[in-house]
Structure formats: structure tokens, C-alpha cells
Amino acid sequence: MLNPFDDAHWMRQAFQQALAARDAGEVPVGAVVVVGQRLLGKGHNLTERLHDVTAHAEMQAITAAAHDLGGKYLTEATLYVTLEPCVMCAGALYWTQIGRVVWGAHDPKRGFSRVGPLLHPKTRFEGGLMAQESADLLQAFFRSKRGR
Numbered sequence: 601m602l603n604p605f606d607d608a609h610w611m612r613q614a615f616q617q618a619l620a621a622r623d624a625g626e627v628p629v630g631a632v633v634v635v636g637q638r639l640l641g642k643g644h645n646l647t648e649r650l651h652d653v654t655a656h657a658e659m660q661a662i663t664a665a666a667h668d669l670g671g672k673y674l675t676e677a678t679l680y681v682t683l684e685p686c687v688m689c690a691g692a693l694y695w696t697q698i699g700r701v702v703w704g705a706h707d708p709k710r711g712f713s714r715v716g717p718l719l720h721p722k723t724r725f726e727g728g729l730m731a732q733e734s735a736d737l738l739q740a741f742f743r744s745k746r747g748r
Contacts, residue, residue, distance in 0.1 A: 608730075610702075612730070614631050614632045614642075614657075615682055615733060617644040618657070624644075624649065626649065633664070634677060634678050640664065640677060641662060641663065641668060643661040643664060654688065656685075658689040662674065662692060662696055676699050677698055677700075678700040679700070681702075684703045684707040684712065685711070691718060694720045699722070702726055703729070704734030704735075705734040706731065
């Protein structure tokens with residue numbers, strides 16, 4: 601029997617957050633933090649609304665998750681995010697000691713993996729889940745901003 605709370609399920613939840621970001625005029629990136637079958641935190645980019653360059657989807661989701669847990673370490677948690685985390689977010693994830701990171705689209709210009717291993721040594725990570733859908737959403741957003 602298919603587990604309804606598998607990686608694809610949680611990435612779809614992150615994608616819903618990305619759609620909410622797009623609808624709010626934000627860069628469409630969404631994230632959720634999960635332990636087992638429990639959603640601890642979710643978020644999407646809020647940099648425009650909050651006038652805060654640090655208000656990335658990952659930061660929103662890990663802040664909500666830490667608040668839910670009542671602690672700053674997310675060693676048993678998985679972050680699902682529609683775009684490969686940037687260096688700033690990877691640094692924050694390092695300090696949470698998050699157990700696992702799963703992302704959709706790779707970010708060859710600003711993604712953390714282009715500069716080396718920035719996550720905690722015990723953090724497992726993988727990219728490419730719903731990569732095409734995530735990339736298409738981002739490309740459509742930026743095309744609409746450029747008027748094409």
C-alpha cells in the first residue's frame with residue numbers, strides 16, 4: 601500500500617506553499633518541515649511583504665517548526681523545499697542540525713551545492729523531486745515579471 605505521507609506528498613505540500621507565494625507576488629518558493637507524518641512548519645517567500653531579504657521559505661518553515669517543537673534542533677526532521685536552498689538558508693539549516701533536506705529544482709546560480717558542503721555533516725540531502733514543476737513555476741513567474 602502506498603504511504604500517503606511519502607516524499608512526494610510532502611513536496612506537493614511545499615509546492616502549494618510556492619503557489620501561495622506566487623499568488624502574493626513573491627518569488628514562488630515553498631517549504632515544509634516534517635517529522636514522521638507530522639507537519640511542524642510551513643512557509644513561503646515573504647521577502648517583498650516583510651521587506652526582509654532573510655524571509656525565505658526555508659527560514660519561515662524552520663522558524664515555525666522550532667516554535668512547534670519548543671527547541672532549535674531539528675535532528676529528526678525533513679525539510680521539503682521547491683528550490684535548492686541558498687547559502688544563507690543552508691547555514692541556518694546547519695545550525696538546526698536538520699536530519700534531511702529534499703528540494704525540487706536545482707539553483708545553479710545561488711544554490712548552496714555550488715559552493716561546497718554547507719549542511720551539517722549528519723544531514724542527508726537530495727534534489728530533483730518535482731524539479732520540473734518547480735522550475736516551470738519559477739520560470740513562468742520571472743517571465744511574467746519581465747513582461748514576456
